[in-house]
Amino acid sequence: MGYIKEPAGVDFVVESTPLTVADRERISEIIAYYKATGKKMPVQKPTTKTLTKTTGRKKVLA
Numbered sequence: 201m202g203y204i205k206e207p208a209g210v211d212f213v214v215e216s217t218p219l220t221v222a223d224r225e226r227i228s229e230i231i232a233y234y235k236a237t238g239k240k241m242p243v244q245k246p247t248t249k250t251l252t253k254t255t256g257r258k259k260v261l262a
Contacts (some may be wrong), residue, residue, distance in 0.1 A: 206212055219227075233241040 204212070230241045230243065233239075
């Protein structure tokens with residue numbers, strides 16, 4: 201992981217997203233499972249889809 205240098209006059213601010221009660225409970229379940237078994241709990245992938253931007257241009261290899 202590299203170091204990101206801030207340009208002059210620009211401040212990078214990182215804010216965390218607040219967790220819902222359901223998210224906190226799910227995280228607690230996963231941690232408890234790991235502590236009890238020493239294995240990762242099988243986690244289902246989220247059902248939301250991510251959008252990708254396509255430019256319609258072909259990539260040119262140099």
